[in-house]
Amino acid sequence: MSKKLLSGPYLVWMAGFTVIPLILILYYGLTDKNGVFTLANIISIATAEHSKALWLSLGLSFVSTLVCLMLAYPLAMILRKRNIGKGSFVVFIFILPMWMNFLLRTLAWQTLLERNGVINGLLSALHLPPQSLINTPGAIVLGMVYNFLPFMVLPIYNVLCKIDDNTINAAKDLGANFWQTLFLIWFPLSVPGIISGITMVFVPALTTFVISNLLGGSKVLLIGNVIEQEFTKGSNWHLGAGLSLVLMVFILASMALIAKYDKNGEGTAF
Amino acid sequence: MKTTKDRLKKTVENFYLVLIMIFLYAPIATLMVLSFSNSKSRTQWGGFTLRWYGEMFESSTIMAALQNTLIIAFTSALIATVIGTAAAIAINSMKPLPKTVIMGITNIPMLNADIVTGISLMLAFIAFGISLGFETILIAHITFNIPYVILSVMPKLKQTNKSVYEAAMDLGAPPIQAFFKVVFPDILPGVLSGFLLAFTMSLDDFIITHFTKGAGINTLSTLIYSEVRRGIKPSMYALSTIIFVTVLILLIVTNFAPHRKLPHLRHGALRNEGGQ
Numbered sequence: 360m361s362k363k364l365l366s367g368p369y370l371v372w373m374a375g376f377t378v379i380p381l382i383l384i385l386y387y388g389l390t391d392k393n394g395v396f397t398l399a400n401i402i403s404i405a406t407a408e409h410s411k412a413l414w415l416s417l418g419l420s421f422v423s424t425l426v427c428l429m430l431a432y433p434l435a436m437i438l439r440k441r442n443i444g445k446g447s448f449v450v451f452i453f454i455l456p457m458w459m460n461f462l463l464r465t466l467a468w469q470t471l472l473e474r475n476g477v478i479n480g481l482l483s484a485l486h487l488p489p490q491s492l493i494n495t496p497g498a499i500v501l502g503m504v505y506n507f508l509p510f511m512v513l514p515i516y517n518v519l520c521k522i523d524d525n526t527i528n529a530a531k532d533l534g535a536n537f538w539q540t541l542f543l544i545w546f547p548l549s550v551p552g553i554i555s556g557i558t559m560v561f562v563p564a565l566t567t568f569v570i571s572n573l574l575g576g577s578k579v580l581l582i583g584n585v586i587e588q589e590f591t592k593g594s595n596w597h598l599g600a601g602l603s604l605v606l607m608v609f610i611l612a613s614m615a616l617i618a619k620y621d622k623n624g625e626g627t628a629f
Numbered sequence: 630m631k632t633t634k635d636r637l638k639k640t641v642e643n644f645y646l647v648l649i650m651i652f653l654y655a656p657i658a659t660l661m662v663l664s665f666s667n668s669k670s671r672t673q674w675g676g677f678t679l680r681w682y683g684e685m686f687e688s689s690t691i692m693a694a695l696q697n698t699l700i701i702a703f704t705s706a707l708i709a710t711v712i713g714t715a716a717a718i719a720i721n722s723m724k725p726l727p728k729t730v731i732m733g734i735t736n737i738p739m740l741n742a743d744i745v746t747g748i749s750l751m752l753a754f755i756a757f758g759i760s761l762g763f764e765t766i767l768i769a770h771i772t773f774n775i776p777y778v779i780l781s782v783m784p785k786l787k788q789t790n791k792s793v794y795e796a797a798m799d800l801g802a803p804p805i806q807a808f809f810k811v812v813f814p815d816i817l818p819g820v821l822s823g824f825l826l827a828f829t830m831s832l833d834d835f836i837i838t839h840f841t842k843g844a845g846i847n848t849l850s851t852l853i854y855s856e857v858r859r860g861i862k863p864s865m866y867a868l869s870t871i872i873f874v875t876v877l878i879l880l881i882v883t884n885f886a887p888h889r890k891l892p893h894l895r896h897g898a899l900r901n902e903g904g905q
Contacts (some may be wrong), residue, residue: 368715377737463873475671508653
């Protein structure tokens with residue numbers, strides 16, 4: 360009995376700083392400045408400015424997720440094939456950037472992409488015309504892929520490691536070629552990892568405001584930027600909270616996706 | 630015939646691994662090289678210098694931010710470890726239903742987007758009448774750190790043998806003594822890795838700190854953010870290099886220490902934005 364009391368501080372803490380804060384977002388999102396119930400904050404997602412930002416965010420994070428998946432799957436397959444242990448240094452090398460302060464990673468790309476940055480410096484050394492690389496949607500996608508790639512690699516790698524070699528060999532013995540094995544064996548067996556990877560890349564990409572701020576300049580406005588500005592500059596918290604509620608729909612959808620396809624928590628990052 | 634094909638395949642694979650490696654490390658390497666270059670230009674090597682490191686250590690804003698970051702990381706990790714370990718012990722002895730409910734709540738900060746967590750905490754602080762500043766950053770960091778500690782300690786607790794604890798009490802040890810002499814040594818690796826994980830998460834966080842900090846206080850992350858928007862100074866490169874090397878050492882210690890086994894995480898470093 361006394362053991363259960365040990366969870367007291369934790370329960371109080373979580374109620375105060377996780378549950379109540381979320382209820383407050385709900386409250387702010389559904390009321391106006393006078394505390395009167397309204398759906399206006401949520402409906403404002405339909406205004407031209409906000410819906411443009413949302414669609415752009417959805418588009419860019421979709422592209423980033425796709426690029427991450429296409430880069431990560433072959434990488435995870437190669438890592439598995441090399442049969443290096445889970446705690447091996449090679450795998451560690453590929454996940455290390457994930458633990459680097461992500462502001463620094465983004466700062467690094469800013470240094471590379473800027474008008475008088477490293478890449479343009481190299482181009483002019485080769486007597487090629489400078490390119491405008493920064494402040495484009497492409498730069499944001501690059502930043503997202505760079506920042507979130509390890510989140511795709513890890514879950515897929517972990518699931519692939521659980522596939523028995525005999526399953527693959529059986530498919531080969533029965534005459535399946537590489538592509539048949541890929542589509543009929545590898546992909547279906549790695550669905551939990553793929554889904555987990557997709558949500559782990561898609562959610563932060565969709566909600567980011569830092570990458571778009573640093574690599575997109577003021578030209579590209581994502582939904583994360585809109586919300587951040589409502590809280591830090593615009594100071595219409597009700598509107599910001601309302602738009603966050605819209606974002607949470609996508610977060611909840613991805614949680615539901617995970618719950619459906621990764622029931623046993625196989626596709627986890629560690 | 631087959632060996633040639635295999636060799637070709639292997640070459641292609643190696644080539645791919647190297648390409649990804651370059652993609653991942655070239656930007657970081659660039660920062661590190663620039664931090665030693667005696668020239669403000671990003672394309673010209675101006676000779677080796679430690680000038681930017683000197684400038685960095687002399688800057689009172691950077692040093693204050695560094696101090697804040699370390700104090701917050703250490704304190705929040707410590708408090709989260711105490712609360713989290715106690716909670717894990719309690720949760721472990723609970724019946725399935727309350728266990729599921731509590732673990733569900735535990736997962737919220739890990740699955741939620743950082744921007745939502747940050748905003749919700751900021752709204753709560755203002756509603757509770759706590760003015761934004763050092764304490765609010767600390768509370769926010771403890772909040773997102775506790776789940777990592779719980780998830781680090783739980784697997785270790787499941788492995789412990791309950792009868793050993795009971796045997797200790799049968800032999801006359803009071804529960805607290807039985808716990809610290811018998812159970813605690815078994816779960817210590819989990820507690821330590823939870824602490825280190827929490828420390829790293831706190832060190833790395835930007836988004837939640839951004840929303841819960843008051844004016845006039847900075848951690849390294851928020852300082853870098855405001856500096857970068859004003860234009861990058863080479864002392865920032867020096868700072869980046871130092872942070873990178875520190876994180877590298879911390880991770881090698883956590884990952885390759887004898888009792889390595891990181892917990893069952895899903896969103897790991899999304900406090901990073903995450904990894905954001």
